[in-house]
Every structure is written in C-alpha cells, then in structure tokens.
Amino acid sequence: MELKSILESLLFVTDEPLAVKKLAExxxxxxxxxxxxxxxxxxxxxxxxxxxxxKAIAGGYRLFTDTKNRVYVEKLVLSSDFRRLTQAxxxxxxxxxxxxxxxRGEIAGIRGVSVDSVLANLxxxxxxxxxxxxxxxxxxxxxxxxxxxxESFGLEGLNELPELEGFExxxxxxxxxxxxxxGTTPEADMTETEATEPDAPAPA
Numbered sequence: 001m002e003l004k005s006i007l008e009s010l011l012f013v014t015d016e017p018l019a020v021k022k023l024a025e026x027x028x029x030x031x032x033x034x035x036x037x038x039x040x041x042x043x044x045x046x047x048x049x050x051x052x053x054x055k056a057i058a059g060g061y062r063l064f065t066d067t068k069n070r071v072y073v074e075k076l077v078l079s080s081d082f083r084r085l086t087q088a089x090x091x092x093x094x095x096x097x098x099x100x101x102x103x104r105g106e107i108a109g110i111r112g113v114s115v116d117s118v119l120a121n122l123x124x125x126x127x128x129x130x131x132x133x134x135x136x137x138x139x140x141x142x143x144x145x146x147x148x149x150x151e152s153f154g155l156e157g158l159n160e161l162p163e164l165e166g167f168e169x170x171x172x173x174x175x176x177x178x179x180x181x182x183g184t185t186p187e188a189d190m191t192e193t194e195a196t197e198p199d200a201p202a203p204a
Contacts, residue, residue, distance in 0.1 A: 003029060003037040004044070008063075017060025017151060058150040058157075085125075092118045093127060097149065097161060101131050101142035119143070127152065 006027055011018060024034045038061055042054040052063045065073050085093065092115050095107050108115045122128040131144040150157065 003027060003033065004041045007034070007037055007041055011054070011061060011063045014062065016148070017056075017058045017062045019060040022060070055154060056156060057154060058147045062151065064154055086118075088115075088118050089121060093122055093145075093149070096122070096128050096143055097145050097158070100144035101134075102144075103134055103140040103142055105140060107143070 007023060010023065010026060020031050020034050020038070023038075024031045027034065029037075038054065044050075045053055051066050051069055053066050054061060055064055088111075091111060092107060095110050096102055099106070099110075104115060104119060107119065119128065123130075126146055126148040128143050128149070129146050130141050132142045133139040134142055145158070149155075155161065
C-alpha cells in the first residue's frame with residue numbers, strides 16, 4: 001500500500017500530533033522516507049484542492065481544515081455542542097498563554113474576579129497544567145499551557161502566538177481598568193504631584 005495513503009489514514013484518526021518517529025514505527029519505514037511522504041501528502045492536499053491541510057505542530061503532524069472554509073466550519077462549531085469554552089474560559093486561557101508561568105492569584109488579579117472554577121475547567125480539558133511552584137513564601141502553584149493547547153489552536157509553539165503590542169490599551173483605558181480592579185473612582189487616582197501641587201493663584 002502507498003505510504004502516503006497509510007499516513008493520511010493514521011493522521012485522520014489521531015487526536016494528537018504524530019511525530020515522524022512514531023509514524024516510522026507504525027509503518028515500518030525509515031524516518032527519511034516518512035518525512036518525504038509527508039511532504040508529498042501536504043503538497044497533494046493543496047494541489048488537489050482538498051478541504052484539509054497537513055500542518056507540523058507541537059513536534060508532530062496533524063490534519064486541519066483548510067482556512068478558506070473557515071466561515072462554514074465556524075457555523076457548525078458555533079451552532080452546536082462544539083462550543084466548549086465560555087468567554088471567561090477564553091479570557092483566562094489567553095492570560096495563561098501570554099503570561100505563563102503564572103499563579104492563580106495573578107490570573108485573578110488581572111481578570112478582577114475569582115478564577116478557581118474556570119481554571120479547574122481548563123485543567124480538566126487538558127489546556128492548562130501545573131508547571132511548578134513560585135519561589136516565594138507559600139510557594140503558590142504556577143500554571144502554563146499544554147501541548148493540547150497548541151494542537152487546539154494550530155500552533156507549532158508559543159512563539160507563534162500573535163503579538164499583543166497592537167492591542168495594548170491606551171493610558172486612559174489603563175486608568176479605567178485600574179479603577180475597576182481597585183474599586184476606586186477616577187478622583188481617587190490623583191498622582192503625588194497633583195496632590196501636593198499648590199493651588200493656582202486666583203485671577204486678579
């Protein structure tokens with residue numbers, strides 16, 4: 001049987017990326033031959049206008065839907081039980097992804113609410129895991145994302161996360177966020193200069 005056909009079948013049924021070494025073990029073929037067949041399969045899927053694409057992610061290979069069909073896939077996902085994460089879950093996952101390793105308290109501080117149940121749900125789904133302990137009194141647990149997170153978002157590594165520079169809030173927005181998190185009002189956010197500066201002289 002043609003190696004490309006075997007590889008396509010294996011990649012179709014897996015729920016995680018398969019490394020070249022694993023594919024070589026399963027097919028009994030040399031690593032180099034498997035890599036060449038994967039390259040050919042990837043090119044075939046594109047040239048034949050197929051609805052799936054082969055991508056290298058998280059140290060292995062996996063099949064994904066073609067991005068040009070994204071709008072139709074989204075209709076299915078958003079209109080069915082495919083919806084797996086709440087808005088709170090997505091926000092918490094984004095914080096962990098960009099700030100890891102990070103503690104539960106730091107996550108809660110950024111979101112302004114308790115994240116216990118949300119974080120537990122992300123861990124249960126295999127998207128977040130414990131990655132160590134912070135070297136401070138109490139040794140709080142540090143959290144980070146998993147390989148399943150990379151697989152779910154089609155990333156080969158964390159370096160492929162989009163840059164956040166363009167999404168950074170302006171100074172005024174940051175002030176409002178601080179008010180919300182601190183439970184204060186804008187009037188209470190006077191700077192030291194503002195608080196000590198003498199009143200301007202009254203007009204003559």
